[in-house]
Amino acid sequence: MIPLPALSEHLRELAGERGGVLGVLPGLVADDSPGWIPVPELTREPYGPLLALVDETAERWSAPRHVAAALLWKTYTYWHTLPMVLGWALERRVPLMRLAGTLVRPSDAGVTIAAATGSAVTVAVLPGDPLAGTPGTVIVPGLASAVRDALLDGQHPLIRALCTQTRLGERTLWGSTAEAIAHPLLPLVPRDDVTRLLAEMGPPVDGLLVPDGDGYRRRTCCLWITLPDADPCSTCCVR
Template identity: 35%
Template sequence: MDELLAAVRRAFGAGRLPGLEPGLIVHDESGWIPATALTGGDVTLLQAAARRRWDARPHVAAALMWKAYSYWLSLPAAFGWVAGRRVLHVTASQVLVRLDAPDAPVRIGVRPGTPFTEGDPLALRSVLLDHHVTPLLDAFQREIRINRRPLLGSLAAGLAHATRHAVRAVPGATTADIDILLKALDLHDLISWEDGHLRRRTCCLAFTLPEPKICTDCCYRPQPS
């Protein structure tokens, strides 16, 4: 864990990251929601938080909440791999979530003693997809009509951005790690990576907000008026 956190500090400085618990480990679970609860009926808490944060149609708010959730969830996984060739077990049983952070839609932390898998990028598929993302998206889609492909596109983009930050902070690391992790999750077809520029092949729907936002990696490009 120390190696992972040192790489995060090199990448982002010593300041607090809005979407991660300082030090990543949650020692007092008061006020935190187990991610396992969100894969069931408590997924409505995630959607309610999305509606409070964004003045948008329900499926747009949900898509934007998922974009934030998947980025902060991906960040420790990416840094653990790039910094030490270890996959942190960001399973739903190990992850804790806060939805009341004033400066981020969601904050992620992990329980003390959260394990790693050494040297196997394919472990990320089991840890991140099978034991967290897939059941959470199943719960999401039971509550709101939204296509899974753009949600997985947000996961792919979030993991790619997180890995790029990690690569910049770890001596000797290369952007090949982006392909390694995305291929381990079978998500590499959801983004393009050319000449250092990342471009999504799906959209997070931010351009549909009352005050439209065009993300730097967006596949949507409005026509000039």
């Protein structure tokens, strides 16, 4: 966990960058405005809402459909995974972003993820946590396995749907999830802690990142490099 003085300074800087807002930005709070899609709808045949998001991504980047699907997933998994991994790093309390309670809509960031209105987000805590047993918490023996189970519940159905419709391999998409776990954590915790978290989580994310200098390199490609005039990502397996 981050030492409290460093965390306080980090939070002050963050609030300054966000116009004084510390917490959930207004645009991330689900309301009754049109455009929010319950994520379970993306996993149901004939996959109309999911393919609409893929097509929108394809138009944005002038990309083939399978590349657009990979880029859509890279954006989606980053925002979906972020609350869980930051909760793990900052407080050792993990909000479980499960499929049934998650919403998505297109945005300037690609997609925006939110918890469904009226949906209580369960927070996984360890047995010794002062909040253990309070409403909205679930006591787990290990937070890494809790993150893994939430990812399998919240992402695997989407990954299967994308792969079915675009002929992508699941390993390619799980590689983006592995990076979504590691990328926001490296400024907060030592790389060995990130490696240990992925190892404790196990398949399908363990082993998809390898140490490289002070950071890591992916074993899979997000397919960004296939776009015309695109430079490889700093973590790309394509050198």
